[in-house]
Amino acid sequence: MNRDLSLPPQRVLFASGVIPELHGCSETAEFIATLPRALSESGHDVRLIVPAYTPMLARTNDHIQVSRVRLPGTHREARILRGQTEQNGILYLVDIPGNPGQSGDQVLSDAVHCGLFSRIVALVAINQAGINWQPDLLHCAGWQSALAISLLAGEWSRPATIYSMHEANHHYCQNEHIKALSLPVELLKSGALEMGGQFSFEKGAILTADELLLPSDGYRHELLLNPDAHPLAPLLKERADRLASIPSSIDYQRWSPTTDPHLEQHYDSSSFELKKLNRQRLLGELGLQLEDRDLLISFLATDHNGADSEQILGLLESLAPDTPVHILAAGRGADPLLQPLLDNVERFPRLSVHTLDDSGGWHRMLAGSDCLLLPAPYYPSAQQAQCALGYGTVPIAHATASIDEAVTDATPANLLHGTANGFLYADATVGELTDAVMRASKLYAKPPIWWEKLAVQGMEQNFQVRDSLTAYLQCYQSAIDNPATTPVH
Structure with a gap:
């Protein structure tokens, strides 16, 4: 990959509380896994800083301590460890006592832990954390690191x-969380974090960042036109002159059925018939018994919207008893978004x-599913749909503006x-979702060549990050050349 020589190499620090190893299904994790590597391969000095979650600390031989930092308002210290990403880039792990993944009586809440992590990110960004390096630009992805900005x-x-x-969801903090962080008085008096008696790290970042980024042109359009789309949509509209959008991309080194190390049977668009072997192995792994004519639809629980489970339960209520469809829902650990579905497993075979x-x-x-279900009212990007398309797994999705950028409806003409x-279905109602699933089921019941043609069309699309790399670099240069005036003094 060749970088645009008209743009100088940058020193970029990426900060995120979401990492691919532990949150690999989320859009933030995919972003953090994809863009830093592409920039590094293009000749930029890119470093990633994340919390030192317990599973990562277990690999003690992979990291060395490079600094210790006093936590504000406490007598405790956090360690900064240096390691490598999977792509041999520089990785900093911030080990804060009371990590939510640790045991003991002093475990911190997520909000406090992320706030302390952000405080250390800020120190690293101004070269006051003892690692002897300062970036030209700090790129924070997700609310967990937003306070640093x-x-x-x-x-x-x-x-x-x-x-x-x-x-699409917004995370609030409470007064006790803010007190525990010992934040500067000037920041608190500015009102940059306050939201109706609660606090928001994300609001502060949106108010003070030099540039703001969204992973979809369609989502940007939705937020600017609909103040109800997100609690911070009105503030984003106020800063529309600094709000850019760059469509999400896929890391095909991690998400390709031709090389995926997690698959026993590889396949591509020219050997689509091999995909059914992954279905057989998935069913065996999960102990499911389905007929060949049963359409297997996967759903991955995310925090896009807690109403997803209600939509799925409504769908199962609406389907005729003999409809050859099976819904496979999954999440990480004790995901509360799955609980309504778990409570109804016995009702719905x-x-x-x-x-x-x-x-x-x-x-x-x-790889083993026929379809991926995407029923949320809003999706910041089409990333999940893009991954599914690459595996020949056909999306059944609410037609949000971002989803429309990657998915084309299977109308007779198309x-x-x-x-x-x-x-696709236009309105996020159970009735329209049921109609879309029935359309998919009817096409799946036709001779296999019909379904293969639909799936292969998706597999042959391309969402490479290199196609948007110049747009990211231009956004970075704009942030460097045109710093924002700030309400915080």
């Missing part, structure tokens, strides 16, 4: 800052709920012209 707003020697949003215990579980589900790759 508003903490830096009043620093004269700060790097440029970019905040990118990858979740066509519903299975499983826990993804390893990083390859989602890969095997994609099927005839070979442009269809999924099933």
